[in-house]
Amino acid sequence: MLNTGTLKVTTPSDREVKMVRVFDAPRAMVFDAFTRCELLKRWFGPRGFSLAICEGDFKVGGTWRFVLRGPDGGEMGMRGVIREMVRPERLVHAESFDDYPGESVVTTQFIEEAGKTTVTITVRYESKQIRDAVIASGMEHGAAETYDRLAEYLESRGHITTGA
Secondary structure (H helix, E strand, C coil): CCCCCCCEEECCCCCEEEEEEEECCCHHHHHHHHHCHHHHHHHCCCCCCEEEEEEECCCCCCEEEEEEECCCCCEEEEEEEEEEEECCCEEEEEEEECCCCCCEEEEEEEEEECCEEEEEEEEECCCHHHHHHHHHCCHHHHHHHHHHHHHHHHHHHCCCCCCC
16 A cells, blocks of 8 residues: 555655654644554554564653564664653654664654644655665655554544543
């Protein structure tokens, strides 16, 4: 399945990829899904993948490590350091992959309106060449499936909205 259009992917500069997706859930719930390993294990990764290892100290200066396991048993590891965290509005972290050079900076913003949360993820790479290689690797497809899985997880949880 290709990106169904629910994830909007753009390249705002020669070193950045920007992804935007709206989730039908309050932002505190979406933010928790991004920052709690017991929740990340339920949705993180494209279809057929599982989050075999999720370790994280989700606070400013804290580190995290994920290992995705694919349907063929292959693994892809990644790690990072939390640079900023304003719950439930903003998360900034450095990110690097075990098998790829360099480090990117990922800024995630969570904006809630009428019970829906718009998540905007901006990834800034060290160079245009690295950004282009990531795009060529199929990143958009994998990200779209990953965020489809998050939407399904959030829907399965349901949510309670509080009236004014």
